[in-house]
Amino acid sequence: MLAVHYHRNFKKQFKRLSRNLQDKFGIRLAVFLSEPYSMELNNHLLAGEWRGHRSIDITGDIRAVYRVENEINLFVAIGSHNQLYSK
Numbered sequence: 001m002l003a004v005h006y007h008r009n010f011k012k013q014f015k016r017l018s019r020n021l022q023d024k025f026g027i028r029l030a031v032f033l034s035e036p037y038s039m040e041l042n043n044h045l046l047a048g049e050w051r052g053h054r055s056i057d058i059t060g061d062i063r064a065v066y067r068v069e070n071e072i073n074l075f076v077a078i079g080s081h082n083q084l085y086s087k
Contacts, residue, residue, distance in 0.1 A: 002033050007076040010064075014078055021062060025078065028058050032073075050085075 006014070014022065028041060037043050041056040046065065053067045053076065063084055065077040077084055 002036065003072045004029070004033070005072050005074050007074055010075045010077055017062075017078065021058065024062070025058050025064065028056060028064070032056060036073075055084075 014025070017025070031038050031041060032043075043054055043056050046053045046055055050065060053065050055063045055065050058064055058078070061080045062078065063081060064075055065084060066073050066075040068074070
């Protein structure tokens with residue numbers, strides 16, 4: 001089973017999400033834990049500022065960003081595409 005931890009910034013951002021989005025994250029996390037590269041997650045490498053991180057889709061616009069450290073999946077951010085990737 002995959003190990004998952006949450007960065008403090010992720011926890012803060014997660015608390016600000018609606019209950020509906022928090023529930024959707026839980027559903028996607030269950031998929032991630034059983035099949036990390038499931039097509040429905042659109043799991044992909046990021047570039048630029050997020051180099052070394054990966055992203056999964058929570059909804060059409062909401063993404064969760066994580067990186068792998070010592071076999072632990074550390075979720076570091078969650079938010080809309082614009083919130084995460086805009087400068």
